[in-house]
Structures are given as structure tokens and as C-alpha cells.
Amino acid sequence: MKTLGLTRMIKVEVVVRANDVDVVRELLRTAGVSGWTSLTGVSGFGHHGNHEGRLLFNERSGLVMVIAVLPEQHGEPVIAGLRQMFGDRPGVMFISETWVSRPEYFTRQPPQ
Amino acid sequence: MKTLGLTRMIKVEVVVRANDVDVVRELLRTAGVSGWTSLTGVSGFGHHGNHEGRLLFNERSGLVMVIAVLPEQHGEPVIAGLRQMFGDRPGVMFISETWVSRPEYFTRQPPQ
Amino acid sequence: MKTLGLTRMIKVEVVVRANDVDVVRELLRTAGVSGWTSLTGVSGFGHHGNHEGRLLFNERSGLVMVIAVLPEQHGEPVIAGLRQMFGDRPGVMFISETWVSRPEYFTRQPPQ
Numbered sequence: 254m255k256t257l258g259l260t261r262m263i264k265v266e267v268v269v270r271a272n273d274v275d276v277v278r279e280l281l282r283t284a285g286v287s288g289w290t291s292l293t294g295v296s297g298f299g300h301h302g303n304h305e306g307r308l309l310f311n312e313r314s315g316l317v318m319v320i321a322v323l324p325e326q327h328g329e330p331v332i333a334g335l336r337q338m339f340g341d342r343p344g345v346m347f348i349s350e351t352w353v354s355r356p357e358y359f360t361r362q363p364p365q
Numbered sequence: 366m367k368t369l370g371l372t373r374m375i376k377v378e379v380v381v382r383a384n385d386v387d388v389v390r391e392l393l394r395t396a397g398v399s400g401w402t403s404l405t406g407v408s409g410f411g412h413h414g415n416h417e418g419r420l421l422f423n424e425r426s427g428l429v430m431v432i433a434v435l436p437e438q439h440g441e442p443v444i445a446g447l448r449q450m451f452g453d454r455p456g457v458m459f460i461s462e463t464w465v466s467r468p469e470y471f472t473r474q475p476p477q
Numbered sequence: 478m479k480t481l482g483l484t485r486m487i488k489v490e491v492v493v494r495a496n497d498v499d500v501v502r503e504l505l506r507t508a509g510v511s512g513w514t515s516l517t518g519v520s521g522f523g524h525h526g527n528h529e530g531r532l533l534f535n536e537r538s539g540l541v542m543v544i545a546v547l548p549e550q551h552g553e554p555v556i557a558g559l560r561q562m563f564g565d566r567p568g569v570m571f572i573s574e575t576w577v578s579r580p581e582y583f584t585r586q587p588p589q
Contacts, residue, residue: 254487257552259572263366268402278522288523290492290542290569292404292516298390299400318402322571328369336466345402345470347434347463348371351571354560358569375478380514404516410502411512430514440481448578457514457582459546459575460483 259352262359263328267319268297269344274317280334281321292318322359371464374471375440379431380409381456386429392446393433404430434471483576486583487552491543492521493568498541504558505545516542546583
């Protein structure tokens with residue numbers, strides 16, 4: 254990817270109930286993440302055994318996927334915050350390597 | 366990613382016609398995949414020359430993207446099953462590396 | 478991934494205003510990309526400071542994510558074209574490594 258003039262980042266994809274999107278956004282904002290993309294029309298099934306005896310998602314619709322891209326060195330508070338959030342809210346997150354052409358757009362801003 | 370306390374998995378993204386989603390889900394379930402996320406509002410174009418002389422997708426809407434995350438060592442039956450499914454149904458799949466914080470949620474369950 | 482019989486490609490994910498999707502598609506077509514998948518129901522916030530003094534996206538809905546998969550060696554004109562497009566249109570792109578089972582479906586076609 255370096256041959257394409259791109260800069261390595263991490264992409265955090267989070268699937269949560271629509272009601273919990275504000276929690277995710279606040280967590281991202283607090284961690285200084287400068288932007289995100291949200292997808293609606295998301296449903297999920299299972300993904301992880303049970304949560305307090307229930308399936309976390311049971312072909313439930315009304316979910317949202319929030320996608321944020323940030324430098325890996327800024328990932329720790331985001332991932333720690335999401336992990337804590339999943340202690341009492343259903344959801345999943347996937348973290349992947351991705352590459353961008355304008356890294357300054359994804360660079361941590363001072364928390365507001 | 367290891368520095369973030371994450372565990373490597375593979376993410377399988379499959380785009381198929383809405384009518385074929387049940388085939389994908391059954392295939393995942395049989396392979397012991399413990400959950401998935403579905404996105405609607407998906408359309409596609411081409412992506413792969415022709416299928417029996419027709420474009421596989423021709424700006425067709427009504428497609429669904431199914432996303433499943435699983436350990437790479439459990440990927441073979443899923444990928445083999447999807448490849449076989451694509452023998453007579455239009456669609457595409459992409460497999461990527463991804464990382465998760467709670468690997469037990471994505472670990473193969475005994476087939477039901 | 479090679480153990481799964483897969484071939485490495487790059488996945489280009491582009492988030493733009495619905496009005497700009499045709500520009501992206503034309504750019505992909507000109508670069509010989511043989512197909513793409515589009516997701517609607519997309520909204521975005523910020524993601525990159527300001528664009529001519531305005532937030533690029535301000536929790537704006539009506540965005541589209543276009544996903545294209547192509548060989549890395551064909552990525553340069555696509556990425557250069559998108560970078561140029563972002564000079565006067567809001568949007569983000571992420572480029573990731575992905576793997577496919579039928580590489581011929583994603584191979585560059587002669588531009589039309």
C-alpha cells in the first residue's frame with residue numbers, strides 16, 4: 254500500500270443497537286476521533302453466544318454500524334471504551350488495518 | 366494490533382441477492398459460525414464479467430451483504446461452501462483480516 | 478489467507494454524497510474496474526476537519542458507500558482519480574487488503 258502513497262490507519266467497525274449509537278459517538282468524540290460513518294439497515298444474529306442468558310442479537314434489526322478510522326496509536330482508549338460499553342450493551346466490534354490518502358483528515362483532534 | 370490486546374480473525378463479506386441470504390446463513394450455521402451481521406440497501410454492478418452470458422449484477426438493487434467473523438482455521442468449509450454456492454447464484458465474497466477483543470464470541474460453536 | 482486458496486486484492490471503500498456517485502462510478506469504469514457494490518443508508522460526520530471552512534460531513538445523511546475490489550497493481554489510477562475528486566467534493570476513502578476466491582472476476586477489463 255505504501256507504493257500507492259497511502260498511510261496506515263486502523264478501521265474500527267462497531268455494530269450496536271440504534272439506541273446506543275450516541276454512546277459510541279460520545280466515546281469517539283472524547284477520544285479525539287475526528288469523524289465517522291454510520292450505516293443503517295443493519296441486522297444481526299448471535300455473534301457471540303449469550304449475554305446474560307439471551308442471544309446478544311436475535312436476527313434483530315434496527316442496528317447501526319459505526320465506522321471510524323484513526324491512527325493505531327490512538328486506538329487504545331477507543332477500544333477500551335468500547336470494550337467497557339459492551340459490558341452492559343449488546344454489540345460487536347471488528348478492528349482492521351486500512352490505508353488512507355489524506356492522513357491529516359483522520360488525525361486525532363483535541364477533545365472538545 | 367496485538368499491542369491493542371486483540372485477536373486475529375477473518376472477516377467474510379458476502380454480497381448476494383436477498384433471496385439467497387438464507388442459503389448463506391444456513392451455510393454459516395452448518396459451519397458453526399456463531400453470528401453474523403447483515404446490511405440491506407445494497408446494490409451492485411458487474412463485479413465479475415459474465416455469468417452464463419449475463420452480467421452477474423446489473424446495477425441491481427435488493428442485494429444483501431452478510432458479514433461473518435470467524436477464526437481463520439475454521440474458514441475453509443465456509444469459503445468452500447460459498448464458492449460452490451456461487452456456481453449457480455450470482456454474488457461476490459471478500460475475505461479480510463480483522464481483529465476482535467472478545468474472541469470467544471466468534472469461536473466456532475458445535476453445529477446445531 | 479493463501480492457505481485458503483485466496484488471491485490478494487485491494488478493497489477501495491469510498492463515502493460520497495449520493496449526487497457524486499456517478500463521478501465515482503465513471504472513474505472506476507474508466508480505470509477498468511469490473512464491478513462495484515454500493516451501500517445506501519449511510520451518514521457521516523466530520524472525518525477530517527474542514528473543507529473550505531465547512532465540516533466535510535455534518536451528520537449528513539444521503540451518503541453512499543461504494544466498494545470496489547481490484548488488483549493492487551491497478552490501484553494507482555483509481556486512487557489518483559479519487560484524490561483529485563476529493564479536491565472539490567466532500568468524501569473519504571479507505572483502502573484495505575482483501576482476498577478473493579475468483580480473481581478473474583475482479584481483473585481489470587479493457588476500458589469501455
